[in-house]
Amino acid sequence: MQKVSTAKKTEQVLNEEIESSIKEALKEAHFKESAAGSKFAADSTANRMKRIGLDETKDMLKKERVKDFNLIGYEAEAWEAFLRNLEREMIRAIREDALLGGLSNKAKESVEHHKYIAETNFHSWYTGNYDKKTGRITLYRYVNDFPDFDKVVKGKEGLIPRGLTGRSEEQLLESLRNPSDTKDGFGNYQKQMRRIFADYLAGKDVSLHIFKIEAFRNFDLDPCLCWTSLDKPPITYFNPMRYRIRIEIKPNEAFRSGGLDEKGDWTGDINREWEWRTIGKVPKEAITEIVDLESGKVVYSKKK
Numbered sequence: 001m002q003k004v005s006t007a008k009k010t011e012q013v014l015n016e017e018i019e020s021s022i023k024e025a026l027k028e029a030h031f032k033e034s035a036a037g038s039k040f041a042a043d044s045t046a047n048r049m050k051r052i053g054l055d056e057t058k059d060m061l062k063k064e065r066v067k068d069f070n071l072i073g074y075e076a077e078a079w080e081a082f083l084r085n086l087e088r089e090m091i092r093a094i095r096e097d098a099l100l101g102g103l104s105n106k107a108k109e110s111v112e113h114h115k116y117i118a119e120t121n122f123h124s125w126y127t128g129n130y131d132k133k134t135g136r137i138t139l140y141r142y143v144n145d146f147p148d149f150d151k152v153v154k155g156k157e158g159l160i161p162r163g164l165t166g167r168s169e170e171q172l173l174e175s176l177r178n179p180s181d182t183k184d185g186f187g188n189y190q191k192q193m194r195r196i197f198a199d200y201l202a203g204k205d206v207s208l209h210i211f212k213i214e215a216f217r218n219f220d221l222d223p224c225l226c227w228t229s230l231d232k233p234p235i236t237y238f239n240p241m242r243y244r245i246r247i248e249i250k251p252n253e254a255f256r257s258g259g260l261d262e263k264g265d266w267t268g269d270i271n272r273e274w275e276w277r278t279i280g281k282v283p284k285e286a287i288t289e290i291v292d293l294e295s296g297k298v299v300y301s302k303k304k
Contacts, residue, residue: 062262070207070255072127072137078259079122081266090114125229125274128254136248139227139276142241142293152245153290153300159245159282163223169280172223173198189213190221197223200279210255210277211268224277227254234273243299246289247282254278 065074094110128137141159143149151157163172176194192213196206228234233241254276258268290300 065260065264066208066262067205069259070205070210071251072130074260075123075126077264078126078266081260081264082122082258083118085266086114086118121230121274125271125276126256126259128251128256128276129229130251131248134248135250137251137254137276138246138248138288139229139254139278140231141225141227141245141247142233142237142243143245144242149243152284152287155284155287155300155302158284158287159225161223161225161280163221164281169197169201169223172221175221193222197279205252206279207252207255207259211257211259214257214268224279225282226273227276227278229274229276236272240293242292242294244289244291244293245287246291247278247286248288249278249282249286 068074090110128139130137148157152159167175173194176190176197192209196209196213199209200206227247231244231246233244255278256268256276257271258266261267285302287300288302289298291297292299
């Protein structure tokens with residue numbers, strides 16, 4: 001009994017030391033809102049409150065947050081909520097490392113690194129590189145050669161998710177209606193994706209449902225394509241891709257995996273690849289440029 005008690009006490013002291021060191025590192029890293037995020041959030045919550053009156057604001061803001069989940073509003077609030085989640089995630093990761101082998105001297109560097117990555121990429125990711133002049137967002141997909149890629153490069157065809165290759169939307173919906181395997185939760189994913197795809201085709205807002213199923217991905221059945229907001233391949237990509245495809249679409253035609261919920265808390269992933277998703281086929285008209293990253297040449301450019 002004495003040994004157990006001593007072990008618990010030692011662990012408690014170690015946890016307190018780790019917690020103190022982490023907090024100090026986070027304090028020195030001084031997370032704050034990026035200049036880009038501040039500039040973009042011109043129509044802030046405060047401005048909205050002044051415009052419509054305080055009494056009417058609370059319920060409306062909750063509805064707007066939900067409605068705007070996949071769009072571009074509330075960036076300043078989202079940045080703060082995102083950082084709170086990022087801080088918690090880093091504390092958890094650093095604590096786990098510390099318990100295994102002692103507190104790393106690189107805790108501060110780790111915090112600073114994540115802070116830098118977040119500050120550098122959050123604005124473009126959250127807004128999808130939104131352009132006020134065109135009212136469109138710009139996203140990128142990194143690929144190698146694939147069947148019929150030559151037709152895409154020539155501007156004759158758009159992009160088709162693997163789930164829609166060789167089948168119609170109705171056939172894909174039918175295959176998602178009757179999941180083949182329900183033991184590991186994948187069948188539930190298929191049912192959810194069927195509902196999302198059907199609602200999307202019907203013109204409904206499905207943004208709130210997207211982030212909930214991000215953990216499950218099967219691109220044989222999935223009617224979605226993944227994109228990144230970065231014009232350079234994310235550092236998490238293990239394999240180099242030869243081509244970069246750029247699309248410009250309306251903000252409600254693509255979806256982030258994270259955002260603010262009705263309470264103003266961050267919901268969904270802290271995405272390492274700064275991803276968005278499109279649902280269904282991407283028309284050729286949406287593709288504005290394809291670059292051969294090996295040679296640096298633009299192999300396709302949409303005439304504007």
